[in-house]
Each structure stands twice: as structure tokens, then as C-alpha cells.
Amino acid sequence: MSEDSGPPTSRRAGGTGQRSGTTRRRGRRPAGQDTRAALLDAARVEFTERGFDGATVRAIAERAGVDPAMVNHWFGGKDALFVAALQIPVNPDELVPQLLAGDPGQLGARIVRRFVTVWDATDGGPFVALLRSVSSHEGAARMLREFIARVVFGRVVSTLDTDNPELRAALCATQVAGLGMVRYVIRLEPLASADHDTVVTAIGPTLQRYLTGDLEPPSSGM
Amino acid sequence: MSEDSGPPTSRRAGGTGQRSGTTRRRGRRPAGQDTRAALLDAARVEFTERGFDGATVRAIAERAGVDPAMVNHWFGGKDALFVAALQIPVNPDELVPQLLAGDPGQLGARIVRRFVTVWDATDGGPFVALLRSVSSHEGAARMLREFIARVVFGRVVSTLDTDNPELRAALCATQVAGLGMVRYVIRLEPLASADHDTVVTAIGPTLQRYLTGDLEPPSSGM
DNA sequence: GTCTATACAACGATAGAC
């Protein structure tokens, strides 16, 4: 993930005296990166808790312990900070191979288990933020769409050599997204508090059918 | 600000430009002009396009052609207007019996077909608004949760006399919500443009299993 | 005449920009 979008100004140490008054310090300025990382962390918390509109630049800066002007300086504005902060808590480069390793007949179960394990770790907070983003921010839906189609389920389905790979990927997305919505956003019981085994047992077969099963009605011979 | 030095507040807007054309006079309007309904319509548009936070009372009132104070007068505030405007485009009192009528083995298919039929009619707009509401407004998630659990799937599942009725209802909610999310919000192809038969054939069996099927792993004899 | 739906004005709070 490119977490490296510097400020509009040059990032060369000798180019601009970023602060420190008139003293021009050559070389090291690691403090700036700390400020940027602190803003990202604070932004994730605030965006998670308040949504895009509800999260204020002031609150984010205050949480990060820096001046609100730093948001503009490092990211160019609230939108850019939002985009930078919206990172999915998994690394698909290693996620997909891990899912594909093992019994192909249990692939659906592994996906479900991984999903609840990842998101339960943060109580679903980032998932709620993601949902907010998708439904309220213009580019977020497109971003998530391409992420799902190309990176996550696209890679998984493409290795299975089945018919209708795109449809299968989309179907998987429906079940996984719906699980996250009900468990983390709507928090509908008993699913919201169900242990992982229960969830995997109930929903794993659905994913498995979408991945490798027959999508035609069982009585129809095509 | 004790003194408003700006030009907008001319003490008594006596002779200066009154609103050209249709002067919104004070006092009771002639019968037949339903301010309440106009506000509801405007609120749905605004909430759909801007989300709960983004939609302002002022903008809603302007769209309705009335004074912002009317929101308070008729609904008690923005929240109450939001709740009133958030109407699900189905009547569960007649929806559930219609779903239950017919072959029980095709119940899942009927639910899916009804779902896409209802929401396709509005291109999913209200669904997106609903998702925004759920993820950004505190009471919306609770409202939707109770609606799903008690009114929709709760009634359906309770007539089936199966084990784990609450879990089955929640599982149904995951698949239906996820379908709506992928089809109407993320708009992931080919599912976003798939015809009803394709969707029903692919997802109907999932609902059917959640409703009446075995939720234990098929290979396990326990 | 009474009631009420309505418009106008203004307030306190707060966000984002400069």
C-alpha cells in the first residue's frame, strides 16, 4: 500500500525549512513522519467512530497531538487524509495464498473463518467505517468494488477454473459483505455474538457453493 | 455576534426585494398544500443523496418550499424527520403472507425475487440511503435490526418450526443485505446487472438452506 | 373570535479555511 504521499512541498530536507523557525536543519527530520503517522492513526479512529462527515479535522489533529494545519500540510485536506487512512487490515498478497492452501473443499470455511477473525479483532470498527465510506463517499464504492473484484475474490476464483468466475466472485462478495453488515453494523443477534465455529459452519457451505458448486437449479438440466 | 453587520439582515424587509414571484406569505396556507408530505418527499431525496449528516434541515425545507422551522413543527427535529422519511418500500403485513404462500421449497427463491423486484424498481436508491443511515446514525441500526428480526425474517422463520429460528433469521439477513450491498451500493458486476432469474437461481438456494436446511456440516456425524 | 399552520429572525455552537 502506498502510504507515501508526501506534502505538496518538497520533501527534500534542504528544500524547505518545514518549521523550527529560521533555523535550517539539514539532514534528518524524522519528526515529520511521526506527525504524519500520528495523524493517520488518529484519522482511522475518528473516521471509524464518527464517519467521514462526523470526523472533524480538529478532533483528528487534537487526538494526534498536532496542529490542525498539519492535515493540510501533509495530506492536502480532509479528503486526502481520508483516502490515506482507509486501509484494509489485511494484506491480499499473503491473504490469498493462505486461503488457497489446504483442502479445496474447505475453502469457503477458511474464508469465513478468516473474515470473522480479522474483523473481530477490531470489533468491526473499521468495517463500519468502510461501510460509511462506501455509502457516502463517491470514490469509495469504486475503490472497494475494484478491490473485491480484482484483489480478493478475483484471485481466489481465478485459481479454481470454474464457469462464471466473475459471477462467483460477486456472489461471494454478497455473502461476506452481508455477514459483516449483520454482525458488525446492524449487530443482529444471535449472529453478532456467535462464536467462530458457528459462523463458519453456517456460512462456509454458502461460500463453498458459490466458489465451486452448481449455480443452476438442481432440477434443471440446463 | 451581537450585531450582524452583514447586508442580509435588513431590519424590516419592508419595501426591498420581496421574493420574486411566489411570495411565501405567513400564516396558514390554503388547504390542499400538504407541507408534511412535501417535507417527507424532500427529506427522502436529500437523505438519499447526502446521507444523514450531509442532508441539512435547511436544504430539505428549501426543496420542499417551506420554512426550516416546519421540520420542527411537524416532526420535532431532524432525527424524527429522518425516522419518518425512512420508510421501507414494502408493507410487511402483506409481504410475509405473500412470501409464505406457495411451495415451501421455493421460499428462498421467492424472497430473493421479491427483494430484487422491490429494490430494482427504484434502482436501489432508498437502499443506499438505508445503508448510509444504518452506518452513520445511531438509532438507524437499531431500527433496522428490530425491523429485520421481528417483522420480516422473524415472521417467516417462526412459521417454519425449525431449530435455531433466530440464527436462521439472522443468516437470511446476511445474504439479503449482502445482495443489496453488492448490487445496489458497490454495484459489482456481473451481479449488478444480472437479470432476476440469474440472481434467484444463484442465491435462492442459500436462503432456502438458511430457512429450512441443515446448518451443521454435512460430513459430520457428530 | 379562536386556533393553528406558517414565515421570519436570531441564537449558540461548531466546522473548515486562511
Next chain:
DNA sequence: GTCTATCGTTGTATAGAC
């Protein structure tokens, strides 16, 4: 840090229905 715009809300005068 300051400044400005705008938010949701409230008070009140008024005009028309009853």
C-alpha cells in the same frame, strides 16, 4: 489562532381556516 459560514433549533408575529 482568528474569522467566517452555516448548522439545528427556538421564539414570535401573522394570516387564514374553522
